[in-house]
Amino acid sequence: MKQKLGIVIAILAMGAVLALSLIHDSKANAAHSPEQAIKKTILAYLNALNSGDIDSLVQYSDDLRFPDKSVQKDTYTQNKFQQSITDITIKTLEPQTATSYMVIFSAKIDGDPRDNLPIPVVYKYGKWLVVMGQQQQ
Structure with a gap:
């Protein structure tokens, strides 16, 4: 009888640990939603x-003009990619597909207030990336 009671207690304890683990995982997944990851990517890119x-520009982007990341980096370096971007506000994240969103944001770019700026992002290679060069395709 004592042995059966010990087995029941052990099973209940394992069930409690499993339940707590599942609750923790669901909270962790909610904290790492696509929207939060996308916002983090957009802010890092900007x-x-x-x-x-x-x-970092190369790391956070999928520039369709440059399939080769080394060519992308060389081109960005030669063109001295840099803009003054301040007062960034992400307004909306609109899902386009399961792996792509259109982000609408406002910011001051080189001191000029801009509103409703679209920037596409795509989930590729296990991370969210800003899509550049789309109009050339």
Whole structure:
């Protein structure tokens, strides 16, 4: 009888641990929603553009004009990609498909207030990337 009671207690304890684990995982997944990851990517990309951080620009973008990342980096370096971007406000994130969103934001670009600026993002290679060069395709 004591052995059966011990087994029941062990099973209940394992069930409680499993339930707590599932609750923790669901909270962690909610905290890492696509929307939050997309906002983080957009802000990182715009901050890289603001500071002229070419490595981060390449890291956070999928520039369709440059399938080769080394060519993308060389071109960005030669063109000295940098703009003054301040007062960034992400207004909406509109899902286009399960793996793409259109982000609408406002900011001051080189001191000029801009509103309703669209920037596409896509989930590729296990992360969200800003899509550049789309009009050339």
